[in-house]
Amino acid sequence: MLSTSLRLNRRNCLKAFGALLATSAGTGLAGSLSGCATPHLRGTGDLGLVIGRANGTLTLVDTSARRALGVIEGLGDLSHAAAVFSRDGLHAYVFGRDGGMTRVNLLTCRITHRVMQAGNSIGGAISDDGTLVAAQNYTPGGIKVFDAYTLELLADVPAFYGATDAEPKRSRVVGLVDLPGRRFAYSLFDADALWITDCSDSKNPTTQKFENIGHQPYDGLITPDGRHYIAGLFGEDGLAMLDLWNEPLAVRRILDGYGKGEEKLPVYKMPHLRGWAVAGRHAWLPAVGQHEVLIADTETWQLAGRIPVAGQPVFVMARPDSPQVWVSFAVPDYGHVQVIDTQRQRVIKTLEPGHAVLHMEFTPRGEAVWISCRDDNAVRVIDTRSFETLASIEVPSPSGIFFTARAMRIGF
Amino acid sequence: MLSTSLRLNRRNCLKAFGALLATSAGTGLAGSLSGCATPHLRGTGDLGLVIGRANGTLTLVDTSARRALGVIEGLGDLSHAAAVFSRDGLHAYVFGRDGGMTRVNLLTCRITHRVMQAGNSIGGAISDDGTLVAAQNYTPGGIKVFDAYTLELLADVPAFYGATDAEPKRSRVVGLVDLPGRRFAYSLFDADALWITDCSDSKNPTTQKFENIGHQPYDGLITPDGRHYIAGLFGEDGLAMLDLWNEPLAVRRILDGYGKGEEKLPVYKMPHLRGWAVAGRHAWLPAVGQHEVLIADTETWQLAGRIPVAGQPVFVMARPDSPQVWVSFAVPDYGHVQVIDTQRQRVIKTLEPGHAVLHMEFTPRGEAVWISCRDDNAVRVIDTRSFETLASIEVPSPSGIFFTARAMRIGF
Numbered sequence: 001m002l003s004t005s006l007r008l009n010r011r012n013c014l015k016a017f018g019a020l021l022a023t024s025a026g027t028g029l030a031g032s033l034s035g036c037a038t039p040h041l042r043g044t045g046d047l048g049l050v051i052g053r054a055n056g057t058l059t060l061v062d063t064s065a066r067r068a069l070g071v072i073e074g075l076g077d078l079s080h081a082a083a084v085f086s087r088d089g090l091h092a093y094v095f096g097r098d099g100g101m102t103r104v105n106l107l108t109c110r111i112t113h114r115v116m117q118a119g120n121s122i123g124g125a126i127s128d129d130g131t132l133v134a135a136q137n138y139t140p141g142g143i144k145v146f147d148a149y150t151l152e153l154l155a156d157v158p159a160f161y162g163a164t165d166a167e168p169k170r171s172r173v174v175g176l177v178d179l180p181g182r183r184f185a186y187s188l189f190d191a192d193a194l195w196i197t198d199c200s201d202s203k204n205p206t207t208q209k210f211e212n213i214g215h216q217p218y219d220g221l222i223t224p225d226g227r228h229y230i231a232g233l234f235g236e237d238g239l240a241m242l243d244l245w246n247e248p249l250a251v252r253r254i255l256d257g258y259g260k261g262e263e264k265l266p267v268y269k270m271p272h273l274r275g276w277a278v279a280g281r282h283a284w285l286p287a288v289g290q291h292e293v294l295i296a297d298t299e300t301w302q303l304a305g306r307i308p309v310a311g312q313p314v315f316v317m318a319r320p321d322s323p324q325v326w327v328s329f330a331v332p333d334y335g336h337v338q339v340i341d342t343q344r345q346r347v348i349k350t351l352e353p354g355h356a357v358l359h360m361e362f363t364p365r366g367e368a369v370w371i372s373c374r375d376d377n378a379v380r381v382i383d384t385r386s387f388e389t390l391a392s393i394e395v396p397s398p399s400g401i402f403f404t405a406r407a408m409r410i411g412f
Numbered sequence: 413m414l415s416t417s418l419r420l421n422r423r424n425c426l427k428a429f430g431a432l433l434a435t436s437a438g439t440g441l442a443g444s445l446s447g448c449a450t451p452h453l454r455g456t457g458d459l460g461l462v463i464g465r466a467n468g469t470l471t472l473v474d475t476s477a478r479r480a481l482g483v484i485e486g487l488g489d490l491s492h493a494a495a496v497f498s499r500d501g502l503h504a505y506v507f508g509r510d511g512g513m514t515r516v517n518l519l520t521c522r523i524t525h526r527v528m529q530a531g532n533s534i535g536g537a538i539s540d541d542g543t544l545v546a547a548q549n550y551t552p553g554g555i556k557v558f559d560a561y562t563l564e565l566l567a568d569v570p571a572f573y574g575a576t577d578a579e580p581k582r583s584r585v586v587g588l589v590d591l592p593g594r595r596f597a598y599s600l601f602d603a604d605a606l607w608i609t610d611c612s613d614s615k616n617p618t619t620q621k622f623e624n625i626g627h628q629p630y631d632g633l634i635t636p637d638g639r640h641y642i643a644g645l646f647g648e649d650g651l652a653m654l655d656l657w658n659e660p661l662a663v664r665r666i667l668d669g670y671g672k673g674e675e676k677l678p679v680y681k682m683p684h685l686r687g688w689a690v691a692g693r694h695a696w697l698p699a700v701g702q703h704e705v706l707i708a709d710t711e712t713w714q715l716a717g718r719i720p721v722a723g724q725p726v727f728v729m730a731r732p733d734s735p736q737v738w739v740s741f742a743v744p745d746y747g748h749v750q751v752i753d754t755q756r757q758r759v760i761k762t763l764e765p766g767h768a769v770l771h772m773e774f775t776p777r778g779e780a781v782w783i784s785c786r787d788d789n790a791v792r793v794i795d796t797r798s799f800e801t802l803a804s805i806e807v808p809s810p811s812g813i814f815f816t817a818r819a820m821r822i823g824f
Contacts, residue, residue, distance in 0.1 A: 041453070041502070041517075041519045041520065042500065042502060043456040043498065043500030043501035043502030043503070043518075043519075043816075044455040044456050044457055044500070044501060045456055045457060045497075045498075045499060045500045045501030045502075045816060045819050045820070046499050046500040046501075046542075047500075063499075064499055064500060064542060085457075086455065086457075087457060087458050087475075087476055087776075087777075088454060088455030088456070088457045088458040088459075088476060089455035089456060089457030089458075089501070090453070090454060090455030090457075091455070105453075106455075107453045107455075108453065128733065128777040128778070128779045129777075129779050129780075130458075130476060180733035180734060180777070180778060180779065180797075181779070181797055225691070225692070225732070225733070226732075226733040226734065226778075227692075227735070245735050245755055246755075279637070280637070280639075281693055281711070299693070320637070320638075320822070321540065321592035321637070321638040321822055322592060322638065323639070323657050343657055343658075364499075364819075364820035364821070365499075365540040365541075365592070365820065365821070365822055366540070366592060366638075366822075367540045367541050367592065367593070368541075385592075385593055404455075404457060405820045407457050407776075408457070408776035408777065408817045408820050409776070409777070410732070410733055410777055410778075
């Protein structure tokens, strides 16, 4: 058992709560603060976290005031970190590359629990009812499922594969998402497999396994309605798709050969499929190693188009309130962000929000987008209609941006 | 000017905060409560309000613990009330039938502002950026737009129509929704019109007017992507639809003659279009005066099917995580709720959750649905997979149920 538990002291809390107090002006409440034990009341619906990848910090942000409220330290290696939120929006669960899983209280800026649950981890998910948190691990390969309140380990599902007579091998796990009914879906990079683990009985999970889904699934997504799980395949031109609404469940190949015959480019950064966009009946997704965004028809799952873009796409995200997808890029083109009009199916705007764009996050209703510009040590907030910069927030080496609205959505 | 402002004292707060404290067990926080000024910290993402229509109360509920946390009194006439939420989830804006608009702090259970803004009102909306709240009024007919923080009146848009030489007439306003970019769309019941008011400059709004959209628009909705505004027409068999993504904007008739040739039934209760469901490429909607749910193809906007149901449908709602729509009914059939499988296009379950079902609300990720059973003075919480009753919460004459997750969505 790798798990250990510790509690860290709060830091920067007074600074944070000065800001919390300031932002609650106008609520008509009278009250005084006495440190972290009685911080000011506020809603959690407009909060978010920005990962500071270089120094292992989280910056708490307010998407209404468009500013930072505080910094949380002691998160370990956050070089490829991700966060999910409790269904009340009070806590974040942060998954670090070093296998650390940390629960943070957003209103106190405090770490409440921290568990070293693996040697190498790349993310997690939270069950639809908010009671279970799962981590996807490279080393040792598999998923672990924890009680969301106590972080007690409830289930350990090693990703064994291959011959059973030899030393069992364990695959790296990628593309973990929540499915309705306390279930999780994920892909086994080394085993060309897709597994669904049902944690209805959390201490006795059952796993349904789909083999030979295609070579090297490298990430996965679930569509916003919980219907289609799609795994990108690094080892071939195509993707694997599972329609969860059609029994018996079967994985099929989609967009097979989308890059066939084209000259391969070196892949500078793996695309992130969590950012895939479904807009109307089309899904928009990054072509691995190509300077293209692909359009898939979600009824036939045939390729419906391809849009040339300024580099290798990493994130392809639908703006929630508009016929637009926004695209970020791999090095060396990651100083740009492009906006595609999904009706006209062409790029309508190229932005240069800063240096080394690593992530984007739309506000829940789409009026603004937050963009991490790592080499500027800044997060830029852009008005999605005017493309004006509304704010620039200082964050050291910012990468992932995660807003609490994710708690309300399937697959986030 | 009808507006008056008053502040009411808190009531039932100690009871509420006892419950708030109890539900925060396990957060690792130590702290003591001293009345409402320093209630316990908690997230607001899993809170909601249930309208008590008979006695003008709001019951604050917790969708994680599945119980009531407190009661807020002094809201006036809530016989046909609705609520929207601030983008942080801290405040609710409640629109009463008597024209009262009340802002409530969910964490203190206190009314922070209350304005009598009209003589007869049936609901409101909040702008995408959370800064503007609009009320739709029957008497005097029109909309009013307020600062979301102070409830200061910013704009008054009377719904004038007809001949300009006579005493101007004012139409009742229905179907108010938020549109992206600080805009609001709504319908004029008496004027057969659809208006869009742009409040980018909130004190100088501009209004675009569409006339002759069809007889007696009685409610409206905006699809979840902000693209299609649809108004139901009480005066004819058909609906009016505006595609906001295709310039120049024009209203067209859809599903024309959906009930043609059928015997008319008396209409016992107007359907509520806010509950309309979009599932995949189909929109599911109540047929006025028929025992049917209609299916519209959202690409062609032709009628794609009709499903016989147990009575006149009132709410037709998509379960967020599943190919299901749930249907509630008008008197005398309002003891039933039916579940339609949208893949098989037929009723798969008929529930009897209680007496006089008035409203339903799904949790954001769909694992449960809350159902108001007015004549049982109870809200029943149903597991959407097993159909089991998970909890029954005492609320006097419950009607509308509103969860804070609405703050994250367009058109809620």
